Amino acid sequence: MGEVAVVHMDLMSKGGGEAVCMNVLEALQDDHDVTLITLTDPDIGALNEYFNTDVDDLTVRRAGWIAPTINEAFGIRYYVLQNALLGRYARRHADEYDLLFSTINELGLESDSIQYIHFPFDWTVSLDNREHIFHPTVEEESFYERVCTRIAGVTRSDIRTNTLLANSEWTADVVEDAYGTRPRVLYPPIDTDEFSNRPLDEREDGLVTVGRIERSKRIDEMIRIVDGVRERGYDTHLHVIGPTVDEEYYAEVEALADEREYVYLEGELPRSELIERICTHKYGIHGKEYEHFGMAVAELAAGGAIPFVPSTGGQHAIVRDRDEQLYESRSDAIEKIVRVIDDPALQRNLRMNAAEIERRFGRERFKAEVTEIVEDALSRPSERLSMESTGSTGATRRAARATTRTDD
16 A cells, blocks of 8 residues: 555546546545645535545645635636646655655656646647647746746656656647657546437437536537527527636626527536436537547547537547547538438437447546556656565655655
């Protein structure tokens, strides 16, 4: 049994990264002493219900007071600064644990940590298409970015000595471009429980979109796509489901929904209702360009809905690179949705089900790989004292390398 610290900014954001973190915690809790290093006070019971997980043996440690205070005051504003401070705090306290496991991208952690990258922060180099990859709150070469980079303390050499995981082949390509080392691809865990394979003729001719209500999800664009489909004579509608993390953008989306009786802005729903919406509708749609994987897209497919997604990013792998489901623009999306609506045989050909998604992206696969990766990291020879060679306990090993540290 090892002392493992899982590092994540804010589980209450309830996005794909948070699903990954909750499943990592669940995978490790029976065999290791697990601590969550975070900026907030998560409601684990509510998160278990939301993600259908069973995390119950967990120590929660707030990362000092500076970053949590910024998070409480500003939410996702100054996101990159918060992440930099989180990584710095975890690094300062690394000697208290046998292993650090970041589920919030690459941080400036010590060698031999595990880092799951949803999208790279690009701390040390400039990537191609950087504006589509780096967090949108940061301007390249800005003073703010330089300060965050200095605080984060990420180096290419450290990145290369860590175990890197990526959520898709697309993300792995981007990380390799940034740091010159390729992560292992570990697709995120898709919960396929309770999805039913209801026949198409028993479903509504509407679309469902699932995800946090924030500007990058382009919910306004999806509403206008549905406008275009309806203008072509098709009586369809849209359900918008997900928690709000951007109040200003939510107000914009709400105004659009209020003008249209066929747009249902439902916000965050209990999981049973989310599953019911997906399983009773023929189609799904996703708006985020350069999506790094797209867990919501995989859930739509698991529920038997046919998802339409932007052609950029990693989500194309979920829909098996089918051109009929990949769109380049609003007009292209309208044309492709109309084509599928008009062709029942094509609908049957494009549909997937829970069994296929479970095989490719299921949670048990994910947790088994996480367990294997952690065991390998804990047993790997390094500058740390080896349990195999010394017979020492984790506590003795940590004491042998500990230095005097203070909180931020």
